Amino acid sequence: MNGPSTTQLLSKAVGASSELALASGGSSAVKLFLILTALSFGMALVLSVTSFTRIVIVLSFLRQALGTPQLPPNQVLIGLSLFLSLFIMAPTVRRVHEQAVQPLMDDKISMGEALQRAQGPLSDWMLKQTHEEELRLLFEVSAAPRPARGEAVPFTVLVPAFMVSELGTAFRMGLFIFVPMLLIDLLVAVILMSLGMMMVPPTMVALPLKLGVFLLAGGWHLVVSSLIRSF
Numbered sequence: 001m002n003g004p005s006t007t008q009l010l011s012k013a014v015g016a017s018s019e020l021a022l023a024s025g026g027s028s029a030v031k032l033f034l035i036l037t038a039l040s041f042g043m044a045l046v047l048s049v050t051s052f053t054r055i056v057i058v059l060s061f062l063r064q065a066l067g068t069p070q071l072p073p074n075q076v077l078i079g080l081s082l083f084l085s086l087f088i089m090a091p092t093v094r095r096v097h098e099q100a101v102q103p104l105m106d107d108k109i110s111m112g113e114a115l116q117r118a119q120g121p122l123s124d125w126m127l128k129q130t131h132e133e134e135l136r137l138l139f140e141v142s143a144a145p146r147p148a149r150g151e152a153v154p155f156t157v158l159v160p161a162f163m164v165s166e167l168g169t170a171f172r173m174g175l176f177i178f179v180p181m182l183l184i185d186l187l188v189a190v191i192l193m194s195l196g197m198m199m200v201p202p203t204m205v206a207l208p209l210k211l212g213v214f215l216l217a218g219g220w221h222l223v224v225s226s227l228i229r230s231f
Contacts, residue, residue, distance in 0.1 A: 048159055049122050051088045051129075054170040055227050056081040061174030062223060065181040066214060067207050084224070088231050095121040123152055126162040129169075129231065134161040169230065177223070184210050 046052045059077045063069060072080075086093075100118040103109045109117070138157045139146055147153055188206040192198070 046082070046085065048163060049126060050085050051166075051231055052081050052085040053163065054166045054173075054230070055084050057167070057170035058173045058177070058223070058227060061170075062177050062219075065174075065178045066210055067181075067185075067203055084227065088228060089125075092121045092125045119152070119155060123155070123158060126158055127153065129165060130158065130162045131165045131168070134164045134168075137161070173226070173230065180213075181210050184213065 056077060059081060063072065063077070096118045099121065100109075100114040103117075104114040135153070135157065138161045142157060144154065144157060185202060185206045188209065189202040192202055192205065
């Protein structure tokens with residue numbers, strides 16, 4: 001007798017609490033769900049619409065050019081790239097928060113309107129970094145009409161064009177870093193061959209020379225300042 005009555009009481013209590021939660025905090029639960037969903041796609045967004053891709057590629061080129069493929073570790077490069085991206089994207093993130101996120105959390109706008117408002121600052125920033133030829137290519141391939149002056153570029157065209165532009169810019173910057181280090185490698189190899197030191201690995205001599213030149217030139221300062229100023 002006590003078992004069924006207790007179960008009925010518990011089910012009624014759970015039902016009442018669920019109705020109360022839906023009545024009072026349903027919108028908050030939906031917002032929390034949407035925020036968690038956005039966070040699950042956070043890394044894809046960071047790679048697609050921020051400066052992270054360019055920074056991490058250039059730093060990877062620097063590591064290979066120095067001849068230290070394991071130093072700095074991947075965790076250090078990714079952490080530095082993330083915080084540099086946060087520094088570079090801070091004005092855009094602030095605009096997205098003021099125009100879209102905060103009004104949505106205050107129940108002043110709908111989710112659809114918040115997404116439209118968030119696209120504006122991101123589109124403005126990405127357009128400044130996107131090459132015209134990449135946009136032209138994507139419009140030609142997709143057979144989509146070019147937007148008139150003042151109209152927004154569709155995200156389906158802007159994002160891939162931006163990513164291709166970022167890859168091209170990052171590889172060009174990586175080439176500028178790689179060439180001086182390659183010249184040091186060639187110079188060391190020629191000197192060792194002329195001295196008849198065929199058994200000495202050139203990398204053993206070139207590595208400290210490259211590190212010394214890089215540090216004396218303020219390499220980290222130059223690389224980071226060039227990355228920030230490139231945006």
